[in-house]
Amino acid sequence: MVGASRTDSGVHARDQRVLISGLARVNAHRLMVALNGRLPETIRVYTSQEVDSSWRPKTNVFGKRYLYRIWCGGAAPPSLVSTCWVRPGKTRMDLEAMNEAAAHLVGEHDFDSFRSTHCQAKHARRALWHVSVARNTTHTELPPSDDAGWLIELDVRGNAFCHHQMRIIAGTLVDVGRGQLSPDQVRSILEARDRRRAGTTAPAKGLTLWQMYSVGDEKEALLPSGLSWPGAPWDQSP
Helix, strand or coil, X not given: CEECCCCCCCCEECCCCEECCCCCCCCHHHHHHHHHHHCCCCCCCCXXXXXXCCCCCXXXXXXXXXXXXXXXXXXXXXXXXXXXXXXXXXXXXXXXXXHHHHHHHCEEEECHHHCCCXXXXXXXXXXXXXXXXXXXXXXXXXXXXHHHCXXXXXXXXXXXXXXXXXXXXXXXXXXXXXXXXXXXHHHHHXXXXXXXXXXXXXXXXXXXXXXXXXXXXXXXCCCCCCCCCCCCCCCCCC
């Protein structure tokens, strides 16, 4: 069994792709039904199909979208507690400052400051083309009153991610939202290439691998025209 993306324990995945290789006595649909009958309720297979021997879960995948959810306020809805970093208190985060800070992370950079000291990747150079912070006001599970709190979503899209990169970005931007860091300090943290300069590693439960993008999904991914990097599916360099 081979997965398309590795996630930390406690991180959620809405769009994960897995290859199961071997002999089966049933077709792909019946295999999916059988798997869902045996898997715990927290894991579900949505679709299943047969592929040829050359297919891999990362075939033609050029990027990923992660959502990190933060509940800003004490009375988090029970249905959201397991998928949010609950930040108690009445003070709301400064979303404008967080977005100003997030803009420094857009582009191809060395994200050494934003990866775990245990990361095994050879380097931390990654391309992020979308980093934004917004309040979700349309979620169906929101309370009827703003007094209970805000649901904040950090939306990040990039070609690849280092170990804990998303969670460290989330922790750092929360520090900006609370006024403990200025937006320009995030640029300095990025340039320092020093993990000790960035914020805390946010809890795993707030993070969801929301979507994987394959060739043909460029518009949906909001990928800027002409953007490329070494190893991109459309990159023809040796």
